[in-house]
Amino acid sequence: MSAPWEPVIGLEVHCELSTATKLFCxxxxxxxxxxxxxxxxxxxxxxxxLPVLNIRAVEYAMRIxxxxxxxVRPSLFHRKNxxxxxxxxxxxxxxxxxxxxxxxxxxxxxxxxxxxxxxHMEEDTxxxxxxxxxGRIHDADHALVDYNRAGVPLxxxxxxxxxxxxxxxxxxxxxxxxxxxxxxxxxxxxxEGSMRVDANVSLRPAGTxxxxxxxxxxxxxxxxxxxxxxDYEVERQAGLLEAGEKVVQQTRHWNEDEGVTVALRSKEExxxxxxxxEPDLVPVVPDPAWQAEVAASIGPMPAQRRAxxxxxxxxxxxxxxxxxxxATVVEHGLDGLVAAAVxxxxxxxxxxxxxxxxxxxxxxxxxxxxxxxxxxxxRMEQSGKxxxxxxxxxxxxxxxxxxxxxxIARRRGFEALExxxxxxxxxxxxxxxxxxxxxxxxxxDKLVGFFTGQVMRATSNRANGKAVAAELSxxxx
Amino acid sequence: MTGAAPGxxxxxxxxxxRGVREGSVSAAEVVERYLGAxxxxxxxxxxxxxxxxxSARREAAEVDNKVAAGEDPGPLAGVPVAVKxxxxxxxxATTCSSRILDGWCPPYDATVVQRLRAAGAIVIGKTNLDxxxxxxxxxxxxxxxxxxxxxxxxxxxxxxxGSAAAVAxxxxxxxxxxxxxxxxxxxxxxxxxxxxxxxxxxxxRYGLVAFASSLDQIGPxxxxxxxxxxxxxxxxxxDPLDSTCLERPVPRSASALDDxxxxxxxxxxxxxxxxxxxxxGARVREAAEALAGAGANVEECTIPELRHxxxxxxxxxxxxxxxxxxxxxxxxxxxxxxxxxxxxxxxxTRAAGFGPEVKRRIMLGTYALSAGYYEAYxxxxxxVRTLIIDALATAYQRFDVLLGATTPTTAFALGSxxxxxxxMYLSDVCTVPSNLAGHPAVSxxxxxxxxxxxxxxxxxxxxxxxxxxxxxxAVVERSAPRLAPPRVxxxxxxx
Numbered sequence: 001m002s003a004p005w006e007p008v009i010g011l012e013v014h015c016e017l018s019t020a021t022k023l024f025c026x027x028x029x030x031x032x033x034x035x036x037x038x039x040x041x042x043x044x045x046x047x048x049x050l051p052v053l054n055i056r057a058v059e060y061a062m063r064i065x066x067x068x069x070x071x072v073r074p075s076l077f078h079r080k081n082x083x084x085x086x087x088x089x090x091x092x093x094x095x096x097x098x099x100x101x102x103x104x105x106x107x108x109x110x111x112x113x114x115x116x117x118x119x120h121m122e123e124d125t126x127x128x129x130x131x132x133x134x135g136r137i138h139d140a141d142h143a144l145v146d147y148n149r150a151g152v153p154l155x156x157x158x159x160x161x162x163x164x165x166x167x168x169x170x171x172x173x174x175x176x177x178x179x180x181x182x183x184x185x186x187x188x189x190x191x192e193g194s195m196r197v198d199a200n201v202s203l204r205p206a207g208t209x210x211x212x213x214x215x216x217x218x219x220x221x222x223x224x225x226x227x228x229x230x231d232y233e234v235e236r237q238a239g240l241l242e243a244g245e246k247v248v249q250q251t252r253h254w255n256e257d258e259g260v261t262v263a264l265r266s267k268e269e270x271x272x273x274x275x276x277x278e279p280d281l282v283p284v285v286p287d288p289a290w291q292a293e294v295a296a297s298i299g300p301m302p303a304q305r306r307a308x309x310x311x312x313x314x315x316x317x318x319x320x321x322x323x324x325x326x327a328t329v330v331e332h333g334l335d336g337l338v339a340a341a342v343x344x345x346x347x348x349x350x351x352x353x354x355x356x357x358x359x360x361x362x363x364x365x366x367x368x369x370x371x372x373x374x375x376x377x378x379r380m381e382q383s384g385k386x387x388x389x390x391x392x393x394x395x396x397x398x399x400x401x402x403x404x405x406x407x408i409a410r411r412r413g414f415e416a417l418e419x420x421x422x423x424x425x426x427x428x429x430x431x432x433x434x435x436x437x438x439x440x441x442x443x444x445d446k447l448v449g450f451f452t453g454q455v456m457r458a459t460s461n462r463a464n465g466k467a468v469a470a471e472l473s474x475x476x477x
Numbered sequence: 478m479t480g481a482a483p484g485x486x487x488x489x490x491x492x493x494x495r496g497v498r499e500g501s502v503s504a505a506e507v508v509e510r511y512l513g514a515x516x517x518x519x520x521x522x523x524x525x526x527x528x529x530x531x532s533a534r535r536e537a538a539e540v541d542n543k544v545a546a547g548e549d550p551g552p553l554a555g556v557p558v559a560v561k562x563x564x565x566x567x568x569x570a571t572t573c574s575s576r577i578l579d580g581w582c583p584p585y586d587a588t589v590v591q592r593l594r595a596a597g598a599i600v601i602g603k604t605n606l607d608x609x610x611x612x613x614x615x616x617x618x619x620x621x622x623x624x625x626x627x628x629x630x631x632x633x634x635x636x637x638x639g640s641a642a643a644v645a646x647x648x649x650x651x652x653x654x655x656x657x658x659x660x661x662x663x664x665x666x667x668x669x670x671x672x673x674x675x676x677x678x679x680x681x682r683y684g685l686v687a688f689a690s691s692l693d694q695i696g697p698x699x700x701x702x703x704x705x706x707x708x709x710x711x712x713x714x715x716d717p718l719d720s721t722c723l724e725r726p727v728p729r730s731a732s733a734l735d736d737x738x739x740x741x742x743x744x745x746x747x748x749x750x751x752x753x754x755x756x757x758g759a760r761v762r763e764a765a766e767a768l769a770g771a772g773a774n775v776e777e778c779t780i781p782e783l784r785h786x787x788x789x790x791x792x793x794x795x796x797x798x799x800x801x802x803x804x805x806x807x808x809x810x811x812x813x814x815x816x817x818x819x820x821x822x823x824x825x826t827r828a829a830g831f832g833p834e835v836k837r838r839i840m841l842g843t844y845a846l847s848a849g850y851y852e853a854y855x856x857x858x859x860x861v862r863t864l865i866i867d868a869l870a871t872a873y874q875r876f877d878v879l880l881g882a883t884t885p886t887t888a889f890a891l892g893s894x895x896x897x898x899x900x901m902y903l904s905d906v907c908t909v910p911s912n913l914a915g916h917p918a919v920s921x922x923x924x925x926x927x928x929x930x931x932x933x934x935x936x937x938x939x940x941x942x943x944x945x946x947x948x949x950x951a952v953v954e955r956s957a958p959r960l961a962p963p964r965v966x967x968x969x970x971x972x
Contacts, residue, residue, distance in 0.1 A: 041585055045804045046584070046810070047581070047804070048565040048583065048585075048683065048684040049683070049684075050682060050683050050721075052720050053720065081803060081846070083823055085806070085823075090804050091800050091803055274799075274843065274846035274851075276796060276846055276851075276855060279689075279797060280690050282720055
């Protein structure tokens with residue numbers, strides 16, 4: 001990026017709420033079903049049908065608002081009018097000038113704070129597939145529409161233009177996803193489209209305050225494409241500005257394959273949505289008692305949970321590696337496993353390592369794990385009954401199939417070596433590698449890894465890595 | 478069957494229901510009689526879009542089976558009801574008298590249709606209307622106009638013209654209409670029958686194809702006030718499928734009919750008397766005198782704000798309609814005119830499927846909601862709506878009910894206003910205030926003008942004031958001058 005330009009970025013994040021049913025009817029809110037099976041007169045917009053608000057969706061929207069420090073207000077639904085074949089009524093029921101959540105903020109792990117202007121409710125549209133020809137909108141032979149998604153409840157979270165880099169944008173989206181998952185209101189899966197991000201990007205001369213002309217980038221389906229698209233767009237706009245040209249206010253489409261943004265429509269071509277209050281619905285007025293009830297129902301947010309995990313290591317600032325491990329554990333909602341292990345006397349570093357590496361690699365299996373059984377495994381490793389490699393193998397099997405760690409270890413023949421036979425093996429290995437031993441004696445600690453590897457090979461992974469290191473250290477002393 | 482004899486056709490719906498319940502007449506006989514009447518004269522009137530021969534006979538057999546089994550067949554047992562063709566009937570074409578819904582059969586029944594059937598009523602057919610209920614003469618039907626039974630050269634009013642003509646001509650003892658700006662009361666007045674618009678939110682709109690959602694309300698048309706009260710009691714009440722339905726119970730109306738008007742305060746609204754044709758105004762004043770004679774305290778009052786109702790209505794209703802009618806895009810149901818792109822298909826379908834009045838209102842409404850014009854049009858009209866609500870609230874501090882004409886004129890000649898939309902819109906001037914305020918109102922036949930055309934008198938009440946409104950309407954009805962039977966009616970073709 002060119003030095004004199006400061007990027008100004010705001011994100012609009014749509015997330016699908018994980019309610020059992022749709023926003024205005026009793027149809028199932030499900031992903032991946034046969035097309036047009038979760039539909040009824042209401043979500044198909046048949047003549048004479050009327051929307052009835054799903055109170056659970058309102059509650060989920062409130063959870064999101066409260067988690068983002070918003071003020072929850074009496075709100076109205078409006079109609080946003082435009083023609084599109086996958087929108088059954090050719091208007092979208094959304095919230096306009098009276099959204100349910102306003103004026104919050106989100107604190108990122110790097111300490112920066114991004115303001116949240118609003119988080120409002122609306123209904124999702126159906127999905128159009130272009131068939132035949134090149135399979136794209138302009139050369140397709142025909143199109144098919146699946147209305148299963150039509151009427152699925154969404155919350156759109158609009159940030160203030162407080163973001164200054166693609167890295168910060170990614171951090172915001174990632175932290176927001178963690179919050180959505182933590183509230184239980186959404187599963188935050190970008191790959192399934194249950195969380196979708198649009199980025200508003202503009203540039204201004206560094207050190208100035210007036211906002212430049214922005215472009216809105218759509219079709220950002222992963223954190224990676226969010227970052228890449230912003231970087232591309234910043235370069236593009238900087239190029240224009242430096243050439244003395246103007247940025248044209250546009251909606252642009254991110255082309256993942258070619259790594260470019262392409263103009264979709266300009267401000268002049270923008271729709272006039274003709275918003276007006278939805279006459280088929282009544283105002284939603286979340287009274288203080290209801291708000292308090294919802295607030296009490298949501299657990300601690302990721303930032304608090306990370307702080308709690310960091311606290312296990314005392315007051316010292318965690319290392320970057322440990323910070324990453326903590327973030328991974330929180331992201332996958334596995335804090336409970338770590339906490340249970342530490343309470344049971346497992347060393348926090350070991351608990352965090354196994355949870356963030358092996359357990360988090362299979363988050364579904366990990367969430368099924370019985371904490372007591374998990375703790376039993378970690379204690380076997382800590383006491384030297386299992387080597388690290390053996391413990392990982394047992395854990396992987398537990399994640400896949402469940403089961404008792406002692407039994408799995410027995411079945412696999414993982415009997416830890418007695419201390420005296422381990423000493424014999426270590427002595428043999430040292431004798432077989434005199435050069436390496438000399439270097440180790442001279443203080444090259446990296447060779448612990450080498451010797452441990454040799455001992456592991458000699459014992460078919462039955463040795464405990466820590467015990468090997470202790471024995472080496474004893475021999476050197 | 479002869480027109481002059483007081484045979485079964487002349488009996489009000491409630492007598493029919495009693496006969497069916499007591500077994501003195503079968504529902505099957507009743508249905509055959511009405512199907513015969515429709516076959517006899519509807520070729521001339523064109524009140525019906527669809528006549529449900531088979532399902533009506535099947536429903537009648539079910540009622541008769543219940544009677545035979547000693548089960549309660551309901552308060553409207555065996556009574557045929559004509560349903561305006563903008564209310565959904567499962568498996569039966571629901572056209573809104575528009576080409577754009579060509580071939581569409583709803584997969585569900587409107588809540589009102591379910592409630593009628595649960596009360597033992599039989600849906601005998603679907604009646605003609607101005608396309609999507611937009612009009613005051615039923616001439617805006619894609620299937621051709623309905624004619625007024627009192628003078629087939631004249632309109633029956635609209636948009637529920639088919640329902641009003643059917644009841645007037647004896648083709649159905651009861652009908653349902655929908656009233657957005659007067660579409661039940663105006664045709665009831667022009668056809669010489671009773672037509673009632675309930676308080677907004679007392680009757681479920683689920684299954685009513687929307688015209689203007691904040692104004693639409695379903696209500697009954699009948700020969701007598703008492704029958705409308707019974708139908709209102711049957712179709713009213715909370716519905717979980719309509720969020721705008723009031724949660725509080727709807728007041729029962731049929732029980733207060735004989736309570737008289739002693740001591741009730743009736744406001745004769747100057748704006749609803751002086752601006753109308755002299756013959757109509759004279760009838761309204763007669764009705765006021767009759768109420769005074771029956772013990773009511775009648776006083777003339779003026780509510781100048783009411784004159785702003787019509788322009789406000791003709792911004793708000795088209796604005797909502799422009800959005801409600803967007804879904805007719807050729808993608809999912811009804812008419813589709815193929816074209817190369819989805820946008821072109823949508824435009825071609827709507828160009829071919831909608832009639833001129835519907836297009837006019839979609840354009841008006843789209844304009845009124847457009848960026849830069851919203852505040853000046855839609856926003857301003859909402860303020861006028863509030864003004865009218867406040868003015869009526871003030872009036873109801875002094876009066877229990879208000880009295881006025883239903884329409885400024887009696888039935889006008891077919892074709893006389895089709896080229897002058899504003900003249901046509903003026904037909905609604907006396908009725909729109911109740912829609913804007915969400916209040917109930919009923920039109921009661923009150924004699925005729927010099928040409929023998931029916932005149933309607935309107936009783937207006939505050940929200941949920943149905944019991945007192947019907948109470949006053951019953952007294953108006955008893956004092957009404959006799960109206961000659963319609964020229965076209967069941968029995969006349971054969972005689």
